[in-house]
Every structure is written in C-alpha cells, then in structure tokens.
Amino acid sequence: MPTMIRLAIQKSGRLSEDSLNLIRECGISFVASSYKLKTEATNFPLEILYLRDDDIPGYVQDGVADLGIVGQNVLVEAGYPALEIQALGFSKCRLSLAVPRAAAYDSVADLQGMNIATSYPAILGKYLTERGVQANLHTISGSVEIAPSIGLAEAICDIVSSGSTLLGNGLREVETVFRSEAVLIAHENLSAEKRELLEQLLFRMQAVRRARRNKYILLNAPTASLDAVKALLPGIKSPTVTPLAEEGWVSVQSVVNEDDFWHITGQLKAVGAEGILVLPIEKMIS
Ligand code: ATP
Ligand code: MG
Incomplete structure (x- = not known):
C-alpha cells in the first residue's frame, strides 16, 4: 500500500472552512461530510482527520496525525510551539487582557494579586511572570468574558478579533498578550516518504499563498509612456509588452502585489495607461 500522509483539521469551528479551502486550492479533491471523522483525498495520498482543535497539537506530537492545522494560541498553550512549520495567514486573532470598563487601569502591574479568568493559563502565566506580576489564574474553558459580571474574576484574558464581545460584556481591552494565526504543524520524525509528501504540500501551499497576494x-x-509604465510594473521578471493594432500603442501585462495595487493603478493612469484590467491569479510558481 502506498504511503499516505495524515492531516488533522478542526471538525467544526473558526478554522474549518479556511483549512478545507486551502487543501482544495492546492488541487486536492475529497468528499467532505459533516458526520464522518476522516476522509481520503481522491487525487493525492492524503487522509484528513476531523478533530476538536484542542486535540490537534497532541495528536501531531504523538504521531497519530502527521500534520495539523491549528491556531498558534492553541499550539503554544499545549506546549508544542516547535511543531510549527508554516504560518498560513488566516484565523488571525489576539489573546488580550480585559478589565471592566469602569475599573482603573494604568499598567500590567495593576493586575498584581487579581483573580483572572482565562482558557490560556500557560500563555498568560508566562506573560505575567515575565513582567513580575503574580495573579490568581482561574482556568475556565468557555464564556470567559462573563466571569467579571458574575464575580468570578476581576479581569479576563481571552481571544479577541473585533472586540465587540468584550464591549457587549462591559469590558475593555488593556493588553495584548499574544498574537495568533493558523499554522501548519508537523510531527517531528516523519518517515522519508511522508517528508517528501509534506514537501509537495508545502510547495503547493506556497504557490496558492503567493497567488492570493498578487493580481x-x-x-x-x-x-511614448512605456518607460514610465515599466518603472511602475517591474513584474516577476519584466512586463510583457505587445504592440496594439493601433499605431503608437502597446499592451502591457504584469503582476502586481495586492497591497500596492490601488496606488500603482493611480500612477499608471497618470502616465497615460487606459483599459486597465485586473485578474485574480490561481497559482503562482517562481
Ligand atoms: P473546538 O470545538 O474545535 O474546540 P473552539 O470553540 O475551541 O473549537 P473556535 O472558536 O472554532 O474554537 O476557534 C478556533 C481557533 O480560531 C481559535 O483557537 C483561534 O486560533 C481562532 N479564532 C478564534 N476566534 C477567532 C476570531 N474571532 N477571529 C479569527 N480567528 C479566531
Ligand atoms: Mg477548542
């Protein structure tokens, strides 16, 4: 039987959809079903396991799964930061300390001796220790933001993305403890065959991520404007230039970074460019 590589992803939650999309954009086909716990890809030797995100670091550490996709927050809290091999750029969030809106707060020293509710005692404990603060951490697994209003704690440390949940519970964010995004993790002692499959996957993921960042x-x-246009569009090597049927005009094709895109199009128009078309790129291989 040929070697298969096993990838653990979150069964249902904030990481699930982006994890599945990334695998699909790598050209890997599979039938996802909401009740099955694993599926086999049809065109790549990959098996997908659907798990709770908290279980993924341990399974990859033990080799039950070869690879996993999980938030850095969960990975670091589990104590296995060394398993990370590639940041994936999605599920970005931060772990923050928050106090009731009316509470006085100047600095992290104000947390000395406080009761703090969190699902991340390891990350928070390290953060506080490094700053010389001793607090009583109460580990709870969910609904952390209600802890102050029910008298369980005077502060909390929890995942924040927009801050609206904090606001809704009368809390204000006072410190960022940790920044997180989804990462690909791998077992440390993969066989040579599995390592080769991992390399193939990483190559595809890179092509997908570069393509997403470019247009x-x-x-x-x-x-007459060609030199000015070329200076604005360096492209991968240099832009492709073809003459138009109309005398004195050229068509120029290139690749631009999404971040620079609006800025560059404005400048292109200023030097006389017309009929600007921008298309998504599916894969980009250097
Ligand atoms: P499970 O049932 O699998 O244990 P969960 O409830 O622990 O799921 P989710 O809320 O689905 O976890 O979040 C999964 C991960 O997504 C978090 O660990 C974090 O890395 C990231 N995340 C959490 N909240 C947000 C958010 N608001 N925006 C973006 N990413 C987030
Ligand atoms: Mg979880």
Missing part, C-alpha cells in the same frame, strides 16, 4: 494586470499605454 495579474493588463493595460494599454501609448508607446
């Missing part, structure tokens, strides 16, 4: 751009420009 394909096509435009028409007067030949």
Whole structure:
C-alpha cells in the first residue's frame, strides 16, 4: 500500500472552512461530510482527520496525525510551539487582557494579586511572570468574558478579533498578550516518504499563498509612456509588452502585489495607461 500522509483539521469551528479551502486550492479533491471523522483525498495520498482543535497539537506530537492545522494560541498553550512549520495567514486573532470598563487601569502591574479568568493559563502565566506580576489564574474553558459580571474574576484574558464581545460584556481591552494565526504543524520524525509528501504540500501551499497576494494586470499605454509604465510594473521578471493594432500603442501585462495595487493603478493612469484590467491569479510558481 502506498504511503499516505495524515492531516488533522478542526471538525467544526473558526478554522474549518479556511483549512478545507486551502487543501482544495492546492488541487486536492475529497468528499467532505459533516458526520464522518476522516476522509481520503481522491487525487493525492492524503487522509484528513476531523478533530476538536484542542486535540490537534497532541495528536501531531504523538504521531497519530502527521500534520495539523491549528491556531498558534492553541499550539503554544499545549506546549508544542516547535511543531510549527508554516504560518498560513488566516484565523488571525489576539489573546488580550480585559478589565471592566469602569475599573482603573494604568499598567500590567495593576493586575498584581487579581483573580483572572482565562482558557490560556500557560500563555498568560508566562506573560505575567515575565513582567513580575503574580495573579490568581482561574482556568475556565468557555464564556470567559462573563466571569467579571458574575464575580468570578476581576479581569479576563481571552481571544479577541473585533472586540465587540468584550464591549457587549462591559469590558475593555488593556493588553495584548499574544498574537495568533493558523499554522501548519508537523510531527517531528516523519518517515522519508511522508517528508517528501509534506514537501509537495508545502510547495503547493506556497504557490496558492503567493497567488492570493498578487493580481495579474493588463493595460494599454501609448508607446511614448512605456518607460514610465515599466518603472511602475517591474513584474516577476519584466512586463510583457505587445504592440496594439493601433499605431503608437502597446499592451502591457504584469503582476502586481495586492497591497500596492490601488496606488500603482493611480500612477499608471497618470502616465497615460487606459483599459486597465485586473485578474485574480490561481497559482503562482517562481
Ligand atoms: P473546538 O470545538 O474545535 O474546540 P473552539 O470553540 O475551541 O473549537 P473556535 O472558536 O472554532 O474554537 O476557534 C478556533 C481557533 O480560531 C481559535 O483557537 C483561534 O486560533 C481562532 N479564532 C478564534 N476566534 C477567532 C476570531 N474571532 N477571529 C479569527 N480567528 C479566531
Ligand atoms: Mg477548542
């Protein structure tokens, strides 16, 4: 039987959809079903396990799964930060300390001796110790933000993305303890065959991520403006330039980074570019 690599992803939650999309964009097909606990890909030797995110680091550490996709917050809290091999750029969030809106707060020293509710005692404990603060950490697994209003704690440390949950519970964010995003993790002693499969997966993931960050751009420009256009569009190597049927005009094709895109299109128009088309790129391989 040929070697298969086993990837653990979150069964249902905030990581699930982006994890499945990433695998699909890598050109790997599989039938996902909500009740099964594992599926086999049809065109790549990959088996997908659906688990609770908290269980993923331990399973990868033990080799029950070869690979996993999990938030850095859960990975570091579990005590296995060394398993991380690639940040994936989604599920970005932060772990923050918050206190009731009316509470006085100047610095982290104000937390000395307080009761703090959190699901992340390891990360928070390290953060406080490094700052010389001793507090009583109460570990609870969910609904951390209600702890102050029911008298369980004077402060909390929890995952925040927009801050609206904190606001809704009368809390205000006072410190960022940890920044997190989804990461690919791998067992430390994979066999040579599995390592080769991992390399193939990483190659595909990189092509997908580079493509997401870039756009394909096509435009028409007067030949006289070509040098100015080229200076704005370095492209991967250099832009492709083809003459138009109309004398004195060229068509230019290149790749631009999404972050620079609006800025560059404005400048392109200013030097005489017209008919600017921008297309998504599916895969990008250097
Ligand atoms: P499970 O049932 O699998 O244990 P869970 O309830 O612990 O799920 P989710 O709320 O689905 O976890 O969050 C999974 C991960 O997504 C978190 O550990 C964190 O890395 C990230 N995350 C959490 N909240 C947000 C958010 N608001 N925005 C973006 N990412 C988030
Ligand atoms: Mg969980």
